[in-house]
Amino acid sequence: MKQHRGEILEQAIRSSNMSLSVISKKIHKSRQYLYNLFENPNIQLDILIEIGEIIHYDFSKNVQELKTVNNTSDEIDSTANYWKDRYLELLEKYNSLLEQSLISKSKENQTV
DSSP: OOOOHHHHHHHHHHHHTOOHHHHHHHTTOOHHHHHHHHHOTTOOHHHHHHHHHHHTOOGGGTOHHHHHHHHHHHHHHHHHHHHHHHHHHHHHHHHHHHHHHHHHHHHHHHHO
């Protein structure tokens, strides 16, 4: 069953105890715009996220598409951390080899 994002948004806003006037001012829209959103079953995800940040509400609990976005974000973070750690490991090995090379060249120059 398709989720009605407008209804989800309305419930979240009403439970936040923040007035529609305050929210509408923060997003630079009219109160009527918010009422129109409540009727819209297909609100854009970026609008939900923006309002969620204002009312301190995580819509990924209720909107399936946002759960997917959050999971993908976690996967990207995990992959980025893997490559960062791998890079640092190789950099340390390179620095160690470079240091050994410099030491051996220094020893060669001292014996000549």
